[in-house]
Amino acid sequence: MARDIAWALANSDLIHDRDTLESAIARMAQPIAADFAGSVPVFLTIMHGGLPFAGRLAMEIGALGVDLAFDYLHATRYRGATSGGELTWKHRPATPLAGRRVLLADDILDEGHTLRGIVQWCRDEGAAEVRIAALAVKKHDRCVDGVCADYHGVEVPDRYVFGYGMDFQEQGRNLPAIYALTDEALRNL
Numbered sequence: 001m002a003r004d005i006a007w008a009l010a011n012s013d014l015i016h017d018r019d020t021l022e023s024a025i026a027r028m029a030q031p032i033a034a035d036f037a038g039s040v041p042v043f044l045t046i047m048h049g050g051l052p053f054a055g056r057l058a059m060e061i062g063a064l065g066v067d068l069a070f071d072y073l074h075a076t077r078y079r080g081a082t083s084g085g086e087l088t089w090k091h092r093p094a095t096p097l098a099g100r101r102v103l104l105a106d107d108i109l110d111e112g113h114t115l116r117g118i119v120q121w122c123r124d125e126g127a128a129e130v131r132i133a134a135l136a137v138k139k140h141d142r143c144v145d146g147v148c149a150d151y152h153g154v155e156v157p158d159r160y161v162f163g164y165g166m167d168f169q170e171q172g173r174n175l176p177a178i179y180a181l182t183d184e185a186l187r188n189l
């Protein structure tokens with residue numbers, strides 16, 4: 001059988017439904033709006049996975065009266081695969097970051113290599129402050145030292161997850177929920 005998104009859904013568990021995720025995003029916006037009140041942070045969406053989350057989060061923050069300067073970047077170390085490799089930059093933001101407060105929006109903090117590389121790059125560009133908003137944080141003890149989400153929505157189990165921005169072999173990013181592949185399906189890929 002083809003290992004397509006229908007196969008992945010048939011071999012996965014629903015972890016967080018749409019209402020849970022969208023309520024979590026609305027909750028996250030509150031401390032973010034409080035922390036950034038009176039400033040206009042550079043709001044960097046981390047493509048591709050961060051796109052649905054970032055759009056929703058930006059609207060929730062806007063509803064609380066905080067303006068955002070939009071830009072985006074694309075750095076990937078999975079490239080459609082289920083385990084990570086070297087971090088590859090595909091697009092860097094055009095907005096000068098020197099002296100700016102930066103808020104990064106990504107779908108998942110897993111082992112932290114991606115966000116560590118991105119945070120370091122923003123600091124090297126002279127950002128005054130770099131904060132991380134991640135929709136999901138994976139529960140394990142393999143995260144690299146010094147990387148944690150300043151704001152996070154939900155926790156996910158230590159399994160391969162997809163939906164709400166996250167892909168299964170570049171499919172399923174627009175599923176409005178988060179699913180986890182069974183460990184057996186992951187072994188059979």
Ligand SMILES: O=P(O)(O)OC[C@H]1O[C@H](OP(=O)(O)OP(=O)(O)O)[C@H](O)[C@@H]1O
Nearest residue numbers: 047048049076077078110111112113114
């Ligand atoms: O914490 P880590 O173990 O480094 O993994 C987290 C990163 O992995 C995913 O990106 P991916 O490389 O799959 O790129 P994509 O968003 O384009 O799918 C996700 O969007 C995070 O950026």
Ligand SMILES: Nc1nc2[nH]cnc2c(=O)[nH]1
Nearest residue numbers: 110159160161162166167
């Ligand atoms: N789709 C997806 N991307 C990831 N990047 C890091 N961990 C994961 C994961 O579990 N699923």
